[in-house]
Amino acid sequence: MVDETQRPDLGGSFPATRWSAIEGARSSDPNERRRALDRIVSVYWKPVYKYVRARHRRSAEDAQDLTQEFFASLIDRGTLEAYDPRRARLRTFLKSCVDALAANADRDARRLKRGGGNVPLSLEFELAEGELARTGLPSPEHADDCFEKEWIRSLFAAAVDQLRSGLAAKGKEVVFSLFARYDLDDAEPGRPTYADLAREFGLTTTDVTNHLATARREFRRIALDLLRETTASEDEFRREARSLLGHAPE
Amino acid sequence: MSWLSDDALSRLRSAASAPDLSGTRYRLLQEVGRGGMCTVFLAEDPSLARRVALKVLDVPDESGELALRLTREAQVLARLEHPGIAPVHDVGRLPDGRVYYAMKFVEGPRLDAFAASSATLAERLRTFQRIAEAVAFAHDRGVLHRDLKPENVMVGPFGEVLVMDWGLAKSLLPASSDDRTPSGASVLPTSEAGPHTGHGAVLGTPGYMAPEQERGEVEQLDARSDVYALGAVLFFLLAVRNPPAGGSVPPIAGVPRPLLAVCGKAMAAEKRDRYADASALAAEIARYLDGRRVEAYPESLIHKTARLYARHKVAFWLIVTYVVVRGSLLFFTGR
Numbered sequence: 001m002v003d004e005t006q007r008p009d010l011g012g013s014f015p016a017t018r019w020s021a022i023e024g025a026r027s028s029d030p031n032e033r034r035r036a037l038d039r040i041v042s043v044y045w046k047p048v049y050k051y052v053r054a055r056h057r058r059s060a061e062d063a064q065d066l067t068q069e070f071f072a073s074l075i076d077r078g079t080l081e082a083y084d085p086r087r088a089r090l091r092t093f094l095k096s097c098v099d100a101l102a103a104n105a106d107r108d109a110r111r112l113k114r115g116g117g118n119v120p121l122s123l124e125f126e127l128a129e130g131e132l133a134r135t136g137l138p139s140p141e142h143a144d145d146c147f148e149k150e151w152i153r154s155l156f157a158a159a160v161d162q163l164r165s166g167l168a169a170k171g172k173e174v175v176f177s178l179f180a181r182y183d184l185d186d187a188e189p190g191r192p193t194y195a196d197l198a199r200e201f202g203l204t205t206t207d208v209t210n211h212l213a214t215a216r217r218e219f220r221r222i223a224l225d226l227l228r229e230t231t232a233s234e235d236e237f238r239r240e241a242r243s244l245l246g247h248a249p250e
Numbered sequence: 251m252s253w254l255s256d257d258a259l260s261r262l263r264s265a266a267s268a269p270d271l272s273g274t275r276y277r278l279l280q281e282v283g284r285g286g287m288c289t290v291f292l293a294e295d296p297s298l299a300r301r302v303a304l305k306v307l308d309v310p311d312e313s314g315e316l317a318l319r320l321t322r323e324a325q326v327l328a329r330l331e332h333p334g335i336a337p338v339h340d341v342g343r344l345p346d347g348r349v350y351y352a353m354k355f356v357e358g359p360r361l362d363a364f365a366a367s368s369a370t371l372a373e374r375l376r377t378f379q380r381i382a383e384a385v386a387f388a389h390d391r392g393v394l395h396r397d398l399k400p401e402n403v404m405v406g407p408f409g410e411v412l413v414m415d416w417g418l419a420k421s422l423l424p425a426s427s428d429d430r431t432p433s434g435a436s437v438l439p440t441s442e443a444g445p446h447t448g449h450g451a452v453l454g455t456p457g458y459m460a461p462e463q464e465r466g467e468v469e470q471l472d473a474r475s476d477v478y479a480l481g482a483v484l485f486f487l488l489a490v491r492n493p494p495a496g497g498s499v500p501p502i503a504g505v506p507r508p509l510l511a512v513c514g515k516a517m518a519a520e521k522r523d524r525y526a527d528a529s530a531l532a533a534e535i536a537r538y539l540d541g542r543r544v545e546a547y548p549e550s551l552i553h554k555t556a557r558l559y560a561r562h563k564v565a566f567w568l569i570v571t572y573v574v575v576r577g578s579l580l581f582f583t584g585r
Binding site: 019135153161164172184185199208213216219220221223224228234237240242244 | 254266
């Protein structure tokens with residue numbers, strides 16, 4: 001259970017009905033804490049890893065160690081306790097923690113490998129390296145942009161996965177297939193038209209229109225729900241939603 | 251977890267932010283602008299075969315506060331039926347829960363682009379006069395704009411103006427009041443437009459905000475606060491640059507001193523030193539355009555003579571011609 005007396009005032013926090021991983025990570029309940037940190041790790045491990053590779057120019061092996069150590073510190077040392085959403089976005093806070101950790105690691109030759117002796121998290125670093133090989137390693141000046149883009153990529157990818165499983169559970173695989181063909185597929189030089197998709201899937205154009213509207217509406221809802229889970233207040237959520245949906249930074 | 255290419259990310263961003271217009275009468279054409287909490291889209295209304303602008307709230311709104319604010323903005327616009335204010339056609343909620351309103355789609359340059367054009371001084375002043383008249387109408391209906399600036403005014407192809415973006419507008423009427431106030435009634439602050447504009451909230455644009463607005467003294471705002479912003483807009487039209495900080499009006503090359511005095515009076519630091527409302531400012535500009543004396547500028551005899559000469563030049567030369575001809579006749583013929 002969350003110990004209300006220990007919970008810091010986050011300023012404009014969500015209603016109690018909304019689950020927030022930031023709040024959960026501060027919970028005294030180990031299961032709640034683990035669930036919250038799993039969510040944060042799932043959204044942020046790739047941005048952190050690629051940021052370390054780009055900004056701190058670490059080798060793949062070194063960046064893996066640092067990433068493991070960073071998330072171990074979130075889990076075991078309660079680094080998130082220091083986070084105040086009134087002062088910075090979670091992304092900004094995490095980046096500054098990564099920078100501090102990298103600077104300390106430079107000085108501390110006795111640094112323990114693989115999360116300071118903890119059981120390492122199961123993170124697919126080979127996958128991240130493969131993506132970096134595809135996109136190229138950003139220069140240090142572009143490391144912040146890389147972090148932001150990877151954050152969006154991770155969050156959208158998680159939303160796409162949830163959308164796929166959610167629609168499959170309702171027997172609406174065709175809705176996801178249409179969405180994937182129209183909004184995810186890079187195979188063709190141009191996007192298929194609704195008429196193309198109608199022919200391909202044996203549907204009417206109206207069906208395609210309606211199915212795509214449903215999938216997009218559901219995708220937006222899931223993406224914003226995921227975002228809400230990884231922000232600590234309504235205000236932070238709104239600001240992050242603006243970034244996620246393509247508004248210029250404030 | 252799925253790998254998403256940069257192109258797919260971009261498509262997903264569009265997919266997540268584009269309004270789902272299924273169940274509405276509109277068909278999406280393209281995004282035309284973003285700002286604040288909303289995105290504006292160009293859409294088609296096939297039933298009336300016309301294009302409209304859809305202003306869609308696209309920031310998550312758990313508390314419903316922003317939806318209320320946008321709805322109020324639409325309601326404020328709906329009661330401001332004036333040629334200088336873009337009309338609102340419809341307000342509603344999309345299937346995904348986002349609130350939107352449809353309004354006239356306005357094409358044409360913004361006032362800042364117009365000011366940078368080769369428009370003459372008289373054209374600039376007539377344009378300003380129309381802006382002030384639109385704002386005066388809003389004041390008469392008990393509404394303050396609170397964010398007047400060149401970017402929020404469109405100039406149509408026939409010189410017509412449209413005052414846009416009433417997102418920060420403040421209703422000065424109690425919620426139960428009738429929409430129409432008697433013409434000329436004093437505009438006194440009585441209620442807030444929305445929960446975002448509580449005491450101390452600084453909303454507006456620096457350089458165009460009256461000092462009391464910059465200080466966040468919401469309860470002190472009245473028609474004269476918009477008059478300040480109008481003075482800053484007039485300065486922009488005359489100088490083609492933003493007014494200096496602090497509100498003092500420096501000389502502008504080629505701009506007559508009476509107009510600078512009008513600017514200075516509109517942008518006075520103290521409310522009591524400004525024009526009483528936008529109507530008074532519009533009337534002052536009308537006087538200048540008619541060659542009459544402006545209240546803001548105490549004339550010397552020389553200036554008064556020059557102004558009267560400019561105003562009555564034809565009559566003056568007719569009289570001079572008559573006197574010369576009459577004198578010549580008298581001199582040469584003795585008649």
